[in-house]
Amino acid sequence: MRRFMILICIVVLALGADAYAMRLAEREVSGNGMVLLHAQKKNLPVVTIILAIKAGSIAEPADRPGLAYMTASLLNEGTKSRSSGQISEAIEFVGGQLNIEANTEYATVTLTVLKKDIELGFDLLSDVILNPLFSDNELARKKRIIRNRLLQQNEEPGTVASVEFARAVFGDHPYGRQVQGTPESVEKISRQDIAGFHAAYYAPNNSIMSVAGDISAEELRKLVGKYFGTWMKKDIREISLPAAAPKKDHETIKISRALTQANIILGHLGIARSNPDYYAVSVMNYILGGGGFGSRLMDNIRDSRGLAYDVHSYFSSNRYGGSFQAGLQTKNETANLAIGELLKEINRIRAEPVSDSELADAKSYLTGSFPLRIDSSSKIASFNLAVEYYGLGHDYAERYPDIINSITKEDILRAAEKYLDPKKYVLVVVGNIEQTGLNY
Numbered sequence: 001m002r003r004f005m006i007l008i009c010i011v012v013l014a015l016g017a018d019a020y021a022m023r024l025a026e027r028e029v030s031g032n033g034m035v036l037l038h039a040q041k042k043n044l045p046v047v048t049i050i051l052a053i054k055a056g057s058i059a060e061p062a063d064r065p066g067l068a069y070m071t072a073s074l075l076n077e078g079t080k081s082r083s084s085g086q087i088s089e090a091i092e093f094v095g096g097q098l099n100i101e102a103n104t105e106y107a108t109v110t111l112t113v114l115k116k117d118i119e120l121g122f123d124l125l126s127d128v129i130l131n132p133l134f135s136d137n138e139l140a141r142k143k144r145i146i147r148n149r150l151l152q153q154n155e156e157p158g159t160v161a162s163v164e165f166a167r168a169v170f171g172d173h174p175y176g177r178q179v180q181g182t183p184e185s186v187e188k189i190s191r192q193d194i195a196g197f198h199a200a201y202y203a204p205n206n207s208i209m210s211v212a213g214d215i216s217a218e219e220l221r222k223l224v225g226k227y228f229g230t231w232m233k234k235d236i237r238e239i240s241l242p243a244a245a246p247k248k249d250h251e252t253i254k255i256s257r258a259l260t261q262a263n264i265i266l267g268h269l270g271i272a273r274s275n276p277d278y279y280a281v282s283v284m285n286y287i288l289g290g291g292g293f294g295s296r297l298m299d300n301i302r303d304s305r306g307l308a309y310d311v312h313s314y315f316s317s318n319r320y321g322g323s324f325q326a327g328l329q330t331k332n333e334t335a336n337l338a339i340g341e342l343l344k345e346i347n348r349i350r351a352e353p354v355s356d357s358e359l360a361d362a363k364s365y366l367t368g369s370f371p372l373r374i375d376s377s378s379k380i381a382s383f384n385l386a387v388e389y390y391g392l393g394h395d396y397a398e399r400y401p402d403i404i405n406s407i408t409k410e411d412i413l414r415a416a417e418k419y420l421d422p423k424k425y426v427l428v429v430v431g432n433i434e435q436t437g438l439n440y
């Protein structure tokens with residue numbers, strides 16, 4: 001572990017002193033309300049643009065799971081002036097990339113092109129955002145693809161466990177739904193649903209454009225004005241979600257499959273990204289199960305007992321809440337023992353202060369590896385987007401090391417006591433339940 005810390009420090013020094021000194025981005029708001037984040041980086045003639053629309057699955061109706069994902073996935077499958085094939089050929093011809101994703105929080109269209117092809121890139125980007133066709137043929141094709149993918153995932157024990165865990169922890173909250181929907185809900189989505197969702201949420205004043213690379217602020221303003229100047233503001237329905245209700249007792253979900261290993265997830269509700277204790281929780285979880293081979297869970301369950309090849313824990317913190325989970329795979333016959341050790345380590349970190357060396361190692365890694373999150377144009381664009389969306393502040397990159405280094409052993413103990421619950425948890429086990437002899 002110490003050798004790894006030294007390696008991280010060497011990499012950080014190689015990146016240069018501006019790894020932390022760099023301002024995140026210049027921020028401005030365009031005339032139509034779109035937030036523009038700009039970070040000029042001249043070392044390579046490449047530009048990455050991420051356009052994020054706050055139209056993730058948290059915005060979709062409860063009776064249309066998968067609508068946000070379906071809408072986003074159809075953006076580049078044909079516009080009023082280009083077919084799906086023409087869009088693909090145009091971007092591939094110049095060696096660029098145009099990728100579209102959707103998650104719980106927002107949908108993103110990510111464009112990467114050489115500086116010389118930036119006009120074409122903006123033309124394609126604006127076309128798929130402003131003029132998607134949502135043709136019936138492409139919709140039917142996309143439904144088949146998503147439905148088949150969901151059916152395949154139902155055969156993957158890890159995915160099954162994750163889906164059931166989220167559903168049990170969050171209940172009716174949008175975070176409890178699959179972003180892609182279900183095979184049944186996907187079939188119900190109509191073109192009218194998609195067009196209506198796009199019309200309601202795809203607007204400049206509901207979007208963030210994060211740009212990093214070889215482009216000046218003036219060049220960016222001109223391109224945005226040229227290609228997005230006609231994109232008009234809309235009245236956007238504000239998303240306001242109630243907090244998910246915590247469990248009143250522990251719950252165990254057993255899913256029997258003909259497997260030699262049990263897939264185990266244990267956890268509960270976590271914290272939102274805006275929670276002031278986020279950083280204490282981050283350091284605490286690194287020591288518990290987020291620090292790879294240096295974590296307590298790995299040391300106990302893998303190294304000392306040989307119960308699993310990998311064991312980990314993490315907090316997933318979103319805008320409207322989050323979850324904590326610890327997970328592993330172990331032989332069916334050792335499932336009880338492994339679960340017992342998970343709970344033992346959760347109880348231990350809640351009951352006694354971490355050691356000086358554990359705290360020092362966690363801080364060294366979290367601060368030392370931080371510059372690696374912003375060492376390329378694409379990473380900078382993604383990072384700036386997250387900072388803006390979660391309201392972390394324009395000087396976040398500069399403040400982060402001091403925030404982490406200020407965390408004390410007392411902070412970690414308090415965070416563990418407050419945000420880890422070894423009694424009111426959800427336990428999901430996918431495996432040969434009879435062989436596990438599960439007693440939880």
